[in-house]
Amino acid sequence: MTSAAACSATDPWLAHSVTIDRVIPETPGVATYDFVFTDDNVGGRYSFLPGQFNMLYLPGVGEVAISISGNPADRSKLPHTIRVAGNVTQELARLGEGGSLGLRGPFGASWPLADCAGMDVVLVAGGIGLAPLRPAIYDLLANRDRYGRLTLLYGSRTPAGLLYTDEYEQWRARGLDIQTTVDRTTDHWKGNVGVVTTLLERLTLPRPENTALMTCGPEVMMWYTIQSARECGFRDDNLYVSLERNMNCAVGLCGHCQFGPEFICKDGPVFRYDRVTSILKVDDL
Ligand SMILES: Cc1cc2nc3c(=O)[nH]c(=O)nc-3n(C[C@H](O)[C@H](O)[C@H](O)COP(=O)(O)OP(=O)(O)OC[C@H]3O[C@@H](n4cnc5c(N)ncnc54)[C@H](O)[C@@H]3O)c2cc1C
Structure with missing residues (x-):
């Protein structure tokens, strides 16, 4: 079984302010953004498990799901590796170092290490x-x-x-x-x-x-x-x-990423294969 999300001491609906501390260009169109929480108390409470994701919120633009790509044992920074795809990710790239945005999470099931x-x-x-x-x-x-x-x-x-x-x-x-x-x-x-x-x-x-x-x-x-x-x-x-699907709420309420009894945001994104064989066969769910 994958581990359930259990490490957030924060309200899943509340976006916390983070600052882009560093942008590391990785490959064409892809960069890693190191975030730090504006409020040290929130940063001190925050932890995640490998495979989980956050919702990144840019006011007036939108909110997107992005996996956490850093070291769970390193609390000093919170890296996310992001490909510019559309409105939110383009705006994030434009913000650059020093820019701020909202972050809520972590969400989802982790790799079963x-x-x-x-x-x-x-x-x-x-x-x-x-x-x-x-x-x-x-x-x-x-x-x-x-x-x-x-x-x-x-x-x-x-x-x-x-x-x-x-x-x-x-x-x-x-x-x-x-x-x-x-x-x-x-x-x-x-x-x-x-x-x-x-x-x-x-x-x-x-x-x-x-x-x-x-x-x-x-x-x-x-x-x-x-x-x-x-x-x-x-x-x-x-x-x-x-699995990656369009999702909005990230807590299994809006139904955007629901497939049968499974919500990709809440029961996934990490799934044991034999639980999602039928989902994998559906394009553009
Ligand atoms: C659990 C999860 C983890 C993710 N982790 C990462 C990550 O680590 N790095 C990263 O770069 N991206 C990741 N994504 C994908 C990321 O959420 C989308 O690329 C992002 O929503 C695009 O937002 P946008 O506003 O820039 O583009 P939009 O304007 O919303 O979309 C641009 C294009 O991407 C498509 N798209 C939007 N959302 C998704 C999605 N969820 N899956 C597939 N296609 C989508 C749209 O249909 C459109 O064609 C993840 C998605 C999920 C669900």
Whole structure:
């Protein structure tokens, strides 16, 4: 089971003021924004679990769901890695360092890291899908001795689209096997070319039945990743996906992201695969 959201001591309806402390350009159109709470008391109470998201509010523009991409153990900053998509994300990029906005959260279910103790763990990310997995990487590496083999398989359209490349060396040194691949190569690229599922199919898995897989990226990528994992011998109840849908309230009331009994905002965004097989088959839900 994924862990329930239980770490907010704040009112889920109340947006708190945060300031953009730093903007780190990552890849074309994508940057990481480090937020700090204007009120230290709120910042002191705030904590999150890997895989959770916040609602970012720009008055007069709108509110959007964005995953938290930082280290849950580092309370000094609250990073969010954001791709400019439309009105809110464009305005956020325009605000830049020193700008302020509203933030409510954290919301949603987290990656089931505690349940994976003693297991091997494979993370499979596509493009900006590495952002919600980065807190899981920090947490897994901070508790390295609790897990068996840790592997990150990461695919992007181009080499320039790979996120957080300056951290890979440190992650490798701490025990994470990282394999990357790109859809389209450039002259300088000496690595793998092809979809991320090819990396999974080539992986030597000593005990697939005791390996957890967590994936985030475009839905079609997650779908094929899950199919490959099942063929490799993973158990359905060890497969986890993070789903992204348009959502408004983030607390399971407005119904925008409801699918049958599941609310993506409240029961997800992290789901065990066998609970959402039917959702994954519906486009543009
Ligand atoms: C749980 C969750 C976590 C997310 N985490 C991140 C993240 O870490 N980084 C990031 O860059 N984005 C993330 N997103 C997507 C982000 O919420 C949307 O890109 C954002 O709402 C766009 O807002 P906008 O006003 O800039 O664009 P809009 O003008 O609202 O939309 C621009 C385009 O994006 C589409 N869109 C809007 N919302 C979504 C959505 N939720 N899913 C898919 N397409 C959408 C619209 O249909 C439109 O085509 C997340 C979404 C969810 C639900």
